Amino acid sequence: MTSDSFVSASVSHLSPPEDGGSHSDLQIRFKSEANRLLLLMPPDGDGDANVNTWDELWSQLKQRLAGGERFWQPETSVHLIARDRLLDARQLQSIADILGSVQLRLKRVYTSRRQTAIAAVTQGYSVEQDPPVAHLNQSANDVNQPLADPLYIQTTVRSGMEIRHPGTIVVLGDVNPGGTIVADGDVIIWGRLKGIAQAGASGNQRCLIMALRMEPTQIRIANLVARAPENPPSEYYPEVAYAMAEGIRITKASAFKIPYGTGA
Amino acid sequence: MKRVIVITSGKGGVGKTTCTANLGMALAQLGKSVAVVDADFGLRNLDLLLGLENRIVYTVVDVVAGDCRLDQALVKDKRQPQLVLLAAAQNRTKDAVNPEQMGNLVREVAESYDYVLVDCPAGIEMGFQNAIAGANEAIVVTTPEIAAVRDADRVIGLLEANDVRSLRLVVNRLRAGMVQEDQMMSVEDVKEILAIPLVGVVPDDEKVIVSTNRGEPLVLSTDVSLAGIAFQNIAQRLEGEDIPFLDLSAAHDDIFSRIRRMFRNKNDQRR
Ligand SMILES: Nc1ncnc2c1ncn2[C@@H]1O[C@H](COP(=O)(O)OP(=O)(O)OP(=O)(O)O)[C@@H](O)[C@H]1O
Ligand SMILES: [Mg+2]
Numbered sequence: 064m065t066s067d068s069f070v071s072a073s074v075s076h077l078s079p080p081e082d083g084g085s086h087s088d089l090q091i092r093f094k095s096e097a098n099r100l101l102l103l104m105p106p107d108g109d110g111d112a113n114v115n116t117w118d119e120l121w122s123q124l125k126q127r128l129a130g131g132e133r134f135w136q137p138e139t140s141v142h143l144i145a146r147d148r149l150l151d152a153r154q155l156q157s158i159a160d161i162l163g164s165v166q167l168r169l170k171r172v173y174t175s176r177r178q179t180a181i182a183a184v185t186q187g188y189s190v191e192q193d194p195p196v197a198h199l200n201q202s203a204n205d206v207n208q209p210l211a212d213p214l215y216i217q218t219t220v221r222s223g224m225e226i227r228h229p230g231t232i233v234v235l236g237d238v239n240p241g242g243t244i245v246a247d248g249d250v251i252i253w254g255r256l257k258g259i260a261q262a263g264a265s266g267n268q269r270c271l272i273m274a275l276r277m278e279p280t281q282i283r284i285a286n287l288v289a290r291a292p293e294n295p296p297s298e299y300y301p302e303v304a305y306a307m308a309e310g311i312r313i314t315k316a317s318a319f320k321i322p323y324g325t326g327a
Numbered sequence: 328m329k330r331v332i333v334i335t336s337g338k339g340g341v342g343k344t345t346c347t348a349n350l351g352m353a354l355a356q357l358g359k360s361v362a363v364v365d366a367d368f369g370l371r372n373l374d375l376l377l378g379l380e381n382r383i384v385y386t387v388v389d390v391v392a393g394d395c396r397l398d399q400a401l402v403k404d405k406r407q408p409q410l411v412l413l414a415a416a417q418n419r420t421k422d423a424v425n426p427e428q429m430g431n432l433v434r435e436v437a438e439s440y441d442y443v444l445v446d447c448p449a450g451i452e453m454g455f456q457n458a459i460a461g462a463n464e465a466i467v468v469t470t471p472e473i474a475a476v477r478d479a480d481r482v483i484g485l486l487e488a489n490d491v492r493s494l495r496l497v498v499n500r501l502r503a504g505m506v507q508e509d510q511m512m513s514v515e516d517v518k519e520i521l522a523i524p525l526v527g528v529v530p531d532d533e534k535v536i537v538s539t540n541r542g543e544p545l546v547l548s549t550d551v552s553l554a555g556i557a558f559q560n561i562a563q564r565l566e567g568e569d570i571p572f573l574d575l576s577a578a579h580d581d582i583f584s585r586i587r588r589m590f591r592n593k594n595d596q597r598r
Pocket of ligand 2: 343
């Protein structure tokens with residue numbers, strides 16, 4: 064795209080995120096802590112229609128492992144935070160196996176469900192059973208939660224794939240048409256952005272979207288939306304999208320300055 | 328390891344069955360033993376393309392149900408004894424078989440053949456899950472159209488998620504003239520999005536339709552055709568040979584389109 068170019072006519076407002084972002088759209092994620100790795104499962108949500116099924120969790124886990132392959136330190140212990148999710152012995156075994164395939168070792172399981180605890184004990188893992196209440200309290204209704212660590216993922220985000228993360232997302236690879244990235248923080252695409260990217264998904268308008276090549280279907284920052292111009296530009300540069308009062312603007316990365324001058 | 332290759336696309340009608348029939352036959356011509364398996368339950372037509380419809384007695388469903396032995400259901404091709412067909416049931420729905428059964432069946436077939444090619448139905452539902460069960464490779468077929476490429480991309484993501492990791496791309500029905508006129512996506516455009524290795528480009532060719540109606544795969548025909556050669560080339564590339572890609576534009580390259588192309592290249596530096 065040439066200079067500050069997104070057609071401002073195409074900018075519109077989204078309705079604010081439901082209830083400050085509900086937990087149901089969370090995905091599986093890793094968090095490193097001291098010399099162990101936490102594998103955090105999204106809460107089950109008690110029969111809520113929106114929750115992740117096992118199949119979805121499983122493909123998210125595979126995606127995360129494949130996308131971060133280079134970074135796993137061999138023989139790191141993994142603590143699985145299963146929250147209120149029911150896991151049977153076979154599912155626990157699958158998790159242990161796939162972690163094992165990148166030389167991560169499942170050591171301990173935290174759960175608030177008796178059945179999961181029993182399954183884990185039977186498989187020989189240390190188990191910590193927490194009362195379910197503790198987990199309900201840390202639900203996302205608390206809008207001022209700090210952002211999670213950035214998610215770094217090396218993959219092509221293909222049509223139909225959606226990556227969500229309650230922090231910044233860095234993709235090393237292309238985001239194809241039909242692929243979606245939703246971050247509570249910034250979105251950084253070291254590749255071509257052709258699909259949909261949303262930064263500041265829980266409402267922060269100061270979040271940014273950056274791509275080596277911006278050809279998105281749509282970009283969103285907080286509650287603002289912009290489409291790509293009808294006519295593709297004649298040349299592409301790395302660009303940054305940011306929100307202004309009048310809508311989303313895009314500028315060459317080399318000319319970009321943080322607009323509000325806050326923070327930095 | 329025996330090669331079990333699923334031929335898939337996401338979008339319907341892009342040429343999966345045509346590819347399966349022709350690649351199966353071309354590999355058999357190279358001396359390989361090949362089983363082609365129709366996983367498109369309810370809408371089977373691999374048997375038609377191979378001209379074997381009237382010889383089918385048992386289908387995948389019969390084998391899975393234990394109503395016949397596997398070898399009874401494998402139909403030998405009369406022209407090419409290296410090739411056998413395992414047909415899909417016509418009257419039963421895709422729910423008659425589950426991925427686990429299909430995977431076991433395909434692996435059993437693979438024990439006796441160099442190649443098993445599985446013709447996948449369109450879509451990404453149960454039929455797709457059945458077809459990819461047991462596959463260790465995939466050929467993703469697309470036409471150079473936005474919707475087909477989008478669906479192919481989706482399917483590649485699903486294949487990767489299901490641990491089918493050796494993926495190759497066939498671009499079918501390419502019309503070089505239209506590409507030159509900028510009216511069709513080029514092979515490069517398709518490759519840029521899908522980002523998997525290209526194993527073949529098959530031109531749009533009337534002879535494909537004629538051969539379909541005759542039940543005689545193009546690669547068997549004595550009448551040489553570009554599409555037939557393209558399929559034979561793909562078979563050789565699957566065998567690891569380094570075969571250069573056909574120059575499909577040659578036939579269309581009159582002086583006018585060359586001038587137009589030069590002109591366009593000057594004005595259009597964006598790719
Ligand atoms: N290279 C080609 N040139 C011309 N026609 C073609 C070519 N490839 C396929 N066709 C035609 O396109 C039609 C669809 O082909 P085919 O049945 O192989 O597609 P398919 O992907 O198996 O479809 P389905 O999704 O319904 O199973 C057929 O009529 C076939 O003859
Ligand atoms: Mg077909």
